[in-house]
Amino acid sequence: MITVTGLTKNFDGFRALNDLDLHVDKGSIYGLIGVNGSGKTTLIKHLTGILRPDFGQVLMDGCPVYENRQLKQRTGYIPDDLYFFSSTNLNEAARFYRSLYPNWNEKRYVEMTENFHLNKKIRMSRFSKGMQKQAAFLLTICAMPDYLILDEPIDGLDPIVRRQVWNYIVEDVAEREMTVLVSSHNLREMEGICDSVGILSHGSMLIERDLDELKTDIHKIQVAYRSAPENPYEGLNVLRRELRGSVELLVVRSSREAAEEIIRRHQPILFDILPLSLEEIFICELGGETSELQNILF
Amino acid sequence: MFQLDLKSRKSIYEQIIDNIKELIITGILQTEEKLPSVRELSRMLTVNPNTIQKAYRELERQGFVYTVSGLGCFVSPPDNRLVDQRQINEVRERLRGDIMELFYLGFNEEDIRSLLQEMFEERGECK
Numbered sequence: 001m002i003t004v005t006g007l008t009k010n011f012d013g014f015r016a017l018n019d020l021d022l023h024v025d026k027g028s029i030y031g032l033i034g035v036n037g038s039g040k041t042t043l044i045k046h047l048t049g050i051l052r053p054d055f056g057q058v059l060m061d062g063c064p065v066y067e068n069r070q071l072k073q074r075t076g077y078i079p080d081d082l083y084f085f086s087s088t089n090l091n092e093a094a095r096f097y098r099s100l101y102p103n104w105n106e107k108r109y110v111e112m113t114e115n116f117h118l119n120k121k122i123r124m125s126r127f128s129k130g131m132q133k134q135a136a137f138l139l140t141i142c143a144m145p146d147y148l149i150l151d152e153p154i155d156g157l158d159p160i161v162r163r164q165v166w167n168y169i170v171e172d173v174a175e176r177e178m179t180v181l182v183s184s185h186n187l188r189e190m191e192g193i194c195d196s197v198g199i200l201s202h203g204s205m206l207i208e209r210d211l212d213e214l215k216t217d218i219h220k221i222q223v224a225y226r227s228a229p230e231n232p233y234e235g236l237n238v239l240r241r242e243l244r245g246s247v248e249l250l251v252v253r254s255s256r257e258a259a260e261e262i263i264r265r266h267q268p269i270l271f272d273i274l275p276l277s278l279e280e281i282f283i284c285e286l287g288g289e290t291s292e293l294q295n296i297l298f
Numbered sequence: 299m300f301q302l303d304l305k306s307r308k309s310i311y312e313q314i315i316d317n318i319k320e321l322i323i324t325g326i327l328q329t330e331e332k333l334p335s336v337r338e339l340s341r342m343l344t345v346n347p348n349t350i351q352k353a354y355r356e357l358e359r360q361g362f363v364y365t366v367s368g369l370g371c372f373v374s375p376p377d378n379r380l381v382d383q384r385q386i387n388e389v390r391e392r393l394r395g396d397i398m399e400l401f402y403l404g405f406n407e408e409d410i411r412s413l414l415q416e417m418f419e420e421r422g423e424c425k
Contacts, residue, residue, distance in 0.1 A: 028348060029348070163344060167341060167344050170340050170341060170344055170345065170347060171340075171341055173340075173346065173348075174337040174340050174347035192304050192345075193346055194346065195346050195348040211309075212309050212349075212352070274307055
């Protein structure tokens, strides 16, 4: 379990994280999302014990992470910008990881290098960008971490490897309740794999929830009436509203049943109700009011 | 066993529930048959095991499956299944839309009735 409370971090007077809370249950796959510069990577660097909090706590299994060797031995981390020692090949890198991670799984290493078709003997600096990412992933997952922290992990991986990578992650979550936190802008992919999400905004947690719950109480509605009723949406929390001809487009925050009941009362001649995708929720929550965004949404 | 549609607006959780129900109702999964374990299914579909766990719990709540601890999940006999009013309403709305569409296509009431009759008979044959 990961628990962050009141985390605050300043860089030269700039407040990167502001009183941030985060909770990740054991065995959960947690998606961390937010616009560029909202503090995702800074938060991740606290979770991996690289940065020291100015205020607040970062706990894993109830213990502070900073300078905590035992916890770090159980944490796998793939940063956004990879780093390998300059002249090492994959086998040498594996030897280094083996010396750091007590749970290193040699059998899996052999199996995965074959699946990924990576040459173990050539310098990793000669690998393509995608292959380097594959190598980083392979080394991390063979360390059998209890916590897996991924910063933009899937960029640059081809669809086949991506699928393999997710399969390894899902397997470890099912078999040994590994806890995963992943940050990404690929919301469609996140939607398919995460069970909970946290949306960061200006260094604070804006929303943190179970993904399916989040999706059950926000809906997109298309509706038209024969003659416009007065105040048709009383009792509904309408987030956005736009009229296109005689068809009205709405985003409401309420349960499907409640929205249906209220709108049907006015006998619409056209009525469609759809759940929002994670991408649309994201835009709705963080997009502000610009008309450009309305177009993406509706 | 079944495929998920990642582009669908329906969440993966709902898709799993609906797919398994369909397999049960059509008799592809028979009463007392064992469902794949959470682990197996999550691997098969590359889906978060927590999502599958949650879907299984919901199927159990609705009486479609039951769990034997240590052994797994099994299909319940038909009379245990809960009638889901919300879903009936959904289907009713869908039918309403489809019938409207038939009217647009030039069907009259009599045509629709005989179309329905045809479908009932088809189903009678497969049964």
